[in-house]
Every structure is written in C-alpha cells, then in structure tokens.
Amino acid sequence: MMNSIGRLRFGAALLGIGAASPAWAADVIRIVSPYQTTTLDPMRSAAAGNIETYGQLYSRLLRRNAETGALEPGLAEKWDISADGLTYTFHLREAQFSDGSPITADDVVFSLERIHSDKKSAYPAPLGALDTISAADARTVVVKLKSPFAPFLGNLEIWNMGIVSKADVDKRGEDAFVKAPLTSGPYAVKEWKPNEKLVLEPNGHYWRQGYPKSDATVELMEIASPETRQAMITAGEVDVMRAVPWAQIDALKKIDTIDMRLEPSTTIYMTLLSEKREPFSNMKARQAAAYAIDNKAMTKAVTRGYATPANTTLPGSIEFHDNDYPGIPYDPAKAKELLAESGMAGKEVKILATADAAAQQMALLLQAQWQAIGFKPVIVNVDGGAWWDATGKGDYDAAANWWYNETPDPDLAVRWAVCGSCGSNSYNTFYENPKVDELVEQGTKEADPAKRAAIYKEIQKITTEEVAQIPLYYAPNAVAYSKRLQGIKLTPSLQWTLEDTTIAK
Amino acid sequence: MNLLSTVARRLLQLVGVMAGVAVVTFLLTRLAPGDPARLLAGERASAETIAAIRHQYGLDLPLWQQFFVYIENLLGGDIGRSLRFQQPVAELIVRFMWPTLFLTGYVVCLAVPPTVILAIASARRPGGLADQAIRMIGIVGLAIPVFWLGIMMSRLFGVTLGWFPVSGYGTGFADHLYHLFLPALSTAIWVVPVLTQSLRAALIDRSGADFVTAARAQGASEREIFWKTVLPNAVLPTLNLLGVMVAFLIGGAIIVETVYAVPGLGSLMIGALLGRDYYVVQGLTLVFAFATVLVTLAVDLLTALIDPRVRL
Numbered sequence: 001m002m003n004s005i006g007r008l009r010f011g012a013a014l015l016g017i018g019a020a021s022p023a024w025a026a027d028v029i030r031i032v033s034p035y036q037t038t039t040l041d042p043m044r045s046a047a048a049g050n051i052e053t054y055g056q057l058y059s060r061l062l063r064r065n066a067e068t069g070a071l072e073p074g075l076a077e078k079w080d081i082s083a084d085g086l087t088y089t090f091h092l093r094e095a096q097f098s099d100g101s102p103i104t105a106d107d108v109v110f111s112l113e114r115i116h117s118d119k120k121s122a123y124p125a126p127l128g129a130l131d132t133i134s135a136a137d138a139r140t141v142v143v144k145l146k147s148p149f150a151p152f153l154g155n156l157e158i159w160n161m162g163i164v165s166k167a168d169v170d171k172r173g174e175d176a177f178v179k180a181p182l183t184s185g186p187y188a189v190k191e192w193k194p195n196e197k198l199v200l201e202p203n204g205h206y207w208r209q210g211y212p213k214s215d216a217t218v219e220l221m222e223i224a225s226p227e228t229r230q231a232m233i234t235a236g237e238v239d240v241m242r243a244v245p246w247a248q249i250d251a252l253k254k255i256d257t258i259d260m261r262l263e264p265s266t267t268i269y270m271t272l273l274s275e276k277r278e279p280f281s282n283m284k285a286r287q288a289a290a291y292a293i294d295n296k297a298m299t300k301a302v303t304r305g306y307a308t309p310a311n312t313t314l315p316g317s318i319e320f321h322d323n324d325y326p327g328i329p330y331d332p333a334k335a336k337e338l339l340a341e342s343g344m345a346g347k348e349v350k351i352l353a354t355a356d357a358a359a360q361q362m363a364l365l366l367q368a369q370w371q372a373i374g375f376k377p378v379i380v381n382v383d384g385g386a387w388w389d390a391t392g393k394g395d396y397d398a399a400a401n402w403w404y405n406e407t408p409d410p411d412l413a414v415r416w417a418v419c420g421s422c423g424s425n426s427y428n429t430f431y432e433n434p435k436v437d438e439l440v441e442q443g444t445k446e447a448d449p450a451k452r453a454a455i456y457k458e459i460q461k462i463t464t465e466e467v468a469q470i471p472l473y474y475a476p477n478a479v480a481y482s483k484r485l486q487g488i489k490l491t492p493s494l495q496w497t498l499e500d501t502t503i504a505k
Numbered sequence: 506m507n508l509l510s511t512v513a514r515r516l517l518q519l520v521g522v523m524a525g526v527a528v529v530t531f532l533l534t535r536l537a538p539g540d541p542a543r544l545l546a547g548e549r550a551s552a553e554t555i556a557a558i559r560h561q562y563g564l565d566l567p568l569w570q571q572f573f574v575y576i577e578n579l580l581g582g583d584i585g586r587s588l589r590f591q592q593p594v595a596e597l598i599v600r601f602m603w604p605t606l607f608l609t610g611y612v613v614c615l616a617v618p619p620t621v622i623l624a625i626a627s628a629r630r631p632g633g634l635a636d637q638a639i640r641m642i643g644i645v646g647l648a649i650p651v652f653w654l655g656i657m658m659s660r661l662f663g664v665t666l667g668w669f670p671v672s673g674y675g676t677g678f679a680d681h682l683y684h685l686f687l688p689a690l691s692t693a694i695w696v697v698p699v700l701t702q703s704l705r706a707a708l709i710d711r712s713g714a715d716f717v718t719a720a721r722a723q724g725a726s727e728r729e730i731f732w733k734t735v736l737p738n739a740v741l742p743t744l745n746l747l748g749v750m751v752a753f754l755i756g757g758a759i760i761v762e763t764v765y766a767v768p769g770l771g772s773l774m775i776g777a778l779l780g781r782d783y784y785v786v787q788g789l790t791l792v793f794a795f796a797t798v799l800v801t802l803a804v805d806l807l808t809a810l811i812d813p814r815v816r817l
Contacts, residue, residue: 122549228671
C-alpha cells in the first residue's frame, strides 16, 4: 500500500496542493459493483444489488456455512420438526438488534409474516407452503405448513428472510428503512448515499461473538461502467470488483496485487422464447431454434471458455441437476427439417438485446445461427426497463438473459423457470405443461432424496426437450479481489462473506 | 432601468420554459416503456406485488390525474420523492449538484486561459504557421470522443502512471481539485478548440472594423487598439458561446461523470433514467432548464457590463 500512497503524494505534488490525505488512512473495504442498492427493506426487492446488501444487514433464522455450504443455526439456535413434517418449532438464541434491543419471537413472526402476506413483498414464493406462524413465547416460534415441504429450512435462509425490528417498523413505517434501519446482521448502516454508495460499519450487537472479524467500515459502491470499475481496482482505489466482463479477465489475472477468481454460482444463461405468438408458440419451431444453436461454440466465443455449456433448463450447480442428460445437440440439418415441418420458415424473430457486451454478442450469434436455418431474425435494442416491459407481456420472440437460484434446492428454480401455474409465467416465456406443474408440486412434498432426484430429472428432460427455454451456458461469478483481503468471497447465493474478512497489514 | 427590465423579461421567460419542460418530460417519461415498480421490486416479484406498488405511488391513476397531482405539488414547491430510494428528489439533487458545479467551474478555469492565448496567437497572423498548427491540434481535440479520451487518460495517468485518482470526488477543496483533474482536463480538451475558433474569428473580424480604423487614425498604438478596442469587442460572441457550453456541461457531464465515477448530476440522471425514477428525471430536467436560463441571464448581464450598447 505504500506504493499507492506514494503515488497519491506524487500526483498531489504535481498539482501543487500539498499532501492529500491518503485514501487508506482508516481501514475501509471498498466493493464496487454495477448493481445498485435501492432499498434497505429486505421485503421490498428481489433485484441484484439489494440482495447482496440484505445479507450484511439482517440475520435470518438459519445461515449457510460459507465454507461447506451446509445449513447452520442462525438466529434460531435449534429447531424441532414434527413427525408429519407440518410443524416447525424454532428456539431463538439470545440476540440483539443494532440498538441493543432484544430480538424476540414477535420480531420473527412479524418479519416472516410481512414477507409472506404483505402486498408489497417482492418475493413471497419461498414461504408458499406456510399456513400459520405464531410466537409460543418470547423465544419460541411455531410455524405450521399447509403440506410437507422439503426445502423449507433452506428457504428460511434466503436473502429476503432477514429479521427486522417490529417495534421500529411499527413506529417509523417505511422510513424505518430509509435512514439508519435497526439491523440484526453483522453490519449497521453508517451512511446511505443512494445512487452512489452504502457505507456500513460493524454492528456491535451482532450475535456472532467476534464477528465481523475486521473493524473496518465497508463501502458498497455502485459504478455502472465496467471500464471504470477495472481502472479503479487496477489503480488500487477499491478492493473488490463484482461482475468482471469476460473480456477483462485475462488482463486482471496478470496483475500481481489482484486475485482474479471465477467462483461457483447457480447462474444460467439462456434465451427465452415467447410462446405467446408465432413462431415459438409452435413446439417444432422452438426445437428447430434449439438444434440450430451451437452452444459449445457460443460459450467459447462469448465467455472465452470461462463458462460451461448448459445441458438442461436448470442451473448446473443446483441439487438434482442431471449432469448426464445429453442436452440438445447442434444439428443444423435436423433444425431445417423441424422448421419445415413446423411451417414457420421465413417468419420474423424479434430478438431483444440490452446494451451490455455479453447480451449484444449473444443476440448477434443467435441471429446468425437462426438466419442460417431459415428464420428472419431481427435484433431490437432496449434498456432494462423496456426489456422487462416487453418480456412481461410476451411482446418479443427471443431474449437472451441470465437468472440464478438463491438456494441449492431446485424447487424455486423450477417454479421460476418452467412452471406455468406458479405465477412466473415460466420466466415470461408463457410455457405451460400441466404435467410439469404437477411434478413441481410433487418435488416439494417428497422427502426422499432419491425420489426427488427422479422427479427433477423428469422435469429437466421434459422442459429441455419441449424447449421451454434454450439453455446456453453455466457461468461462474467473475470477481476480482485485492490480495490484501483474506476470507472474502461471493457465495453462490450472491452473499459477500464480509464478516469473515480480514485485512492483511 | 433597462437592466431591470431585462431581468424581469428573463424571469417571465423562465416561467414559460419551466412549464414547457415540465409537460414534455412528464409525457416522455410516462410514455417510454418500462415500469419503475418492476425495476424496484425485481424480476421475481409477482404481478400482484407490482400492482400494489404502482397503487402506493399513484402510478395506477389515469395520466391526466397524475399530471395534475404533479403540477399541484410543483406549484407548492415539492418536486416529489424518488420512487427508488424513498428520499426527496430535492435532497438528492442538492447532494449530487456540488460535484457537477465544481467540475463545470474547473473546466472553465482550465479552458479559458489557453483559449485566450491560443486565439490571440492564431489571430495575430491568420493563415500563418501558428494559426495552422493551432487549428490542426484543435481539430484533433474536437475529433476525439470524450468517452474514449476519458478512458485512455484514466488508463495512462491513473492506472499506469498513478499520478491521479481514476474515480470519485474526494473530500475538501484540494482533494476535489486533485480528483476532478482528469475529468476536467478531458472535457477542456474538447471545449478549448470550439472557443478558440470562435474567439479567433471574432478577433480577425473586429481588427478590420471601422472603429479600429478610427482608433488607428486617432493615433492609438497597436497595443492599445488590441487590448482596449479589438479584444473587448471580440469577447462578446465567445462569452455567449461559453455560456451555452456551461449550461450544457451542467446538464451534459454524463459521459465524463460515468467514465470517472464522479457522483454528479449526470450519474444521477443515468441511474434515474435506467430505473425509470420519474420524479428524479423530471426534477433534474427542471433544474437543467433553470440552470440554462440562469446562465444565459448571467451572460447577458456580463455582456451589458462589457458592452454599454447592450444596455441602451
């Protein structure tokens, strides 16, 4: 670090303004990401940016071990599950909010109840099986389910399940989350500058003794331009760069002070196909489109070989992913045959593309490959807002994008991506197969892992064959870290392990 | 007296401009596809959740009713709350305004001295070697896109040489100067040639004017003629151009602020546009319109100060 202080002095001397205070005077961990924090209320948003923030501010009943990925006690010290799998009793540990007030069963009931039934809750799906929740005493919470639900404990660990203070929210309403919210997690808000950065400081009342390991403040900075993010980490102005574009990985790998990592994720890149209109309302046309795609070559071209070609509609690293399924091979002759049978040859295909490099490349490659078999693809450039508007209405034909699953369990993934009756319209494709929907329900009621594996295998086979979406590749999280940080990573659930992070002196 | 009437006329204009801008931006933001509620709640949110959020913020009302509410609030001096952050728009704008104003002032300070020197050097012998060289360099400066120049300068002076920071605004006056040096320089490189060409043309034009011949006939020295007659007369059109540029910089520093991660109005605008944060976009355009009118007024007053004829 002497080096960067020396550089600062030199620059200051050049301008003749004396010694500027070195940026590293106090310990600060700076993380730079394109994703914005737009709300501090864990219930209000499921957008990237907020997800990362929630994990630093709010503890949940359970937590996931950052090393092993196993579920561990969080605010709940232990729990009992009734024999019929319908009643969960959670025993809370003694813990406090950031102002020192105790975290009680009432707070837990209040927090989960609002995620489950508040109209403005962004993502109630993980609590879909919940029937009632009540406080038996100040430290015991009883949850009753409508039906047995295998992934329930895992779902209580998802980013929006953070416990907030009932007293504070009752008193301040929405304002409780605008300025200095009471937090239950490893950090508290020092200062929030929306559209610029969120500054966090260690929460002195955090229940995990001795955590966060470092007393450094944390700045979550929002920088849209990848070139600027790269310049910042290369110049040593920040410690962590999230969302490194594929094209920048090699350059960052060459820098001594930077640890450029490709971390495991549950992210899948795929292209949506709108089944609301021709040509892709026709299954043979969808299959033709899928056989026309050489996704191995595409993966190599877009990600420079840093991602793995996808073989099913579900993320590659979730439980019960079918690694042996061959996927749809690249076969242009068969694609042309299928297209002729479908009667959709020569139809226009409107491909939506946002401005980022990967989206543009995917759109171009899809266009070229579909053109080759006899579609008439055109690319329509839009921004994120217009993208969601169009896909939500089914007003498009194809749109390449990514999604990720917040837990290792596949339940939420199938509900999101291929279930027509789960409220997601199969991720805006309007794909609907009653058999798949039935399997989705069975998958959560079944407790035996072997039987669940068979169910999810079946779902993957049907939806890949019927081309609910065209799977493209499984991408790791590309994150660059300054080597002065130890113990930090971005977990597959998109949570920073900041409480385990230390700074090398 | 006349000065006062200029100010009064301008203030009246201001009202008209602001009203027009308010209507146009309101319509443009609402008619563009995209839903702030969806972008706020994220992709996984259900249609019911989106509807609830739209209802909470009054986005489900008919357009004319929303407009009426907006204008009513505006007249009461309230430009609204950010849909994304639940904070007053005015508070956000004030927070993001200082880096942009500082940057604009910085650009002016960096751009004006070289402009005057280069224009005088060029105009001294039009078509001469110095004039040709300055014009060539000016064309190069104009032709380089700001975003590319910004990225290259941040790579060279920030990353490779480490002389300057590549991002941020810093704390304290000296630190601001230090952090904003590269952004200000990248902008000035594009501003200087434009101003130089304008000032050069005016200088050449004025040195052949009748009043210069008259001054010469009265026996004034060339030095005196240049400083007291030619330059003051030539400065006026360039001053107007500078005014336009300053107004443009306040509203248009988007690219340079993005490249150097300066937390200014430009980056606030980009974020608000992408997030469909209607009231922030509307508030910012109003502020930009206000700034433009104000800058032009300031230029007019300055012109009146320099050129007594304008006061007549």
